[in-house]
Amino acid sequence: xxxxxxxxxxxxEIGQKHIEIEVKEITVQxxxxxxxxxxxFANLDNVMVAINEEYAMDQDVIxxxxxxxxxxxxxxx
Amino acid sequence: MKLFEIVDTxxxxxxxxxxxxxxxAGAITTFIGVVREWTKGKRTLYLEYDAYIPxxxxxxxxxxxxxxxxxxxxxxxxxxxxxxxxxxxxxxxxAVSSPHRKAAYEANEYAIERIKQMVPIWKKxxxxxxxxxxxDQLEKVPYPDGKPNIEVGDMK
Numbered sequence: 100x101x102x103x104x105x106x107x108x109x110x111x112e113i114g115q116k117h118i119e120i121e122v123k124e125i126t127v128q129x130x131x132x133x134x135x136x137x138x139x140f141a142n143l144d145n146v147m148v149a150i151n152e153e154y155a156m157d158q159d160v161i162x163x164x165x166x167x168x169x170x171x172x173x174x175x176x
Numbered sequence: 177m178k179l180f181e182i183v184d185t186x187x188x189x190x191x192x193x194x195x196x197x198x199x200x201a202g203a204i205t206t207f208i209g210v211v212r213e214w215t216k217g218k219r220t221l222y223l224e225y226d227a228y229i230p231x232x233x234x235x236x237x238x239x240x241x242x243x244x245x246x247x248x249x250x251x252x253x254x255x256x257x258x259x260x261x262x263x264x265x266x267x268x269x270x271a272v273s274s275p276h277r278k279a280a281y282e283a284n285e286y287a288i289e290r291i292k293q294m295v296p297i298w299k300k301x302x303x304x305x306x307x308x309x310x311x312d313q314l315e316k317v318p319y320p321d322g323k324p325n326i327e328v329g330d331m332k
Contacts, residue, residue, distance in 0.1 A: 149231060168296070171298065173294065175295050175299070176292045
């Protein structure tokens with residue numbers, strides 16, 4: 100199982116702070132595509148992904164038990 | 177004492193400064209980011225900040241590490257507030273101390289630029305006629321290269 104944390108507009112878009120999916124292993128790119136279809140996110144192109152609180156690249160592999168965060172463009176400061 | 181923190185209560189500037197005091201320091205610079213009322217002709221009523229707190233604190237600490245490498249002998253402390261903020265409220269305070277002033281100025285500016293690039297904090301603007309999560313401070317395309325700049329030492 101992979102836990103995915105959502106923030107800002109992504110959280111509002113589907114009305115959930117996190118979602119869980121049952122997979123053993125998946126790349127960042129594959130996960131984005133899967134969620135785009137499943138939850139009908141308008142746009143995930145500018146969204147960065149963090150695995151266990153570290154930024155990840157599209158080809159990086161997520162394992163069951165990891166916490167993933169979808170990070171839309173940041174605007175702190 | 178936490179040098180890098182996300183808080184949901186008003187930030188006390190003098191307490192952030194206290195964290196970087198040192199007998200070796202000859203200068204302390206402080207940056208205070210506050211909520212602006214007017215942005216490009218639009219009037220903001222208030223802001224709402226959200227953060228992925230554990231990762232945001234980790235990224236702030238990473239900025240601290242980068243600064244240590246680039247400007248040795250500095251001490252950095254950063255506090256960023258989340259939740260609802262009204263006009264003129266303090267959103268972020270960055271304090272840097274160093275033996276000489278130049279490094280304190282430069283490192284402080286570096287810190288705020290890096291925060292805007294890679295720390296998972298989001299701002300929602302509330303206007304009289306609507307609201308929106310802002311991609312960046314300038315309402316531009318946030319990652320012109322498609323990715324945030326997350327490499328160490330790439331800001332010249």
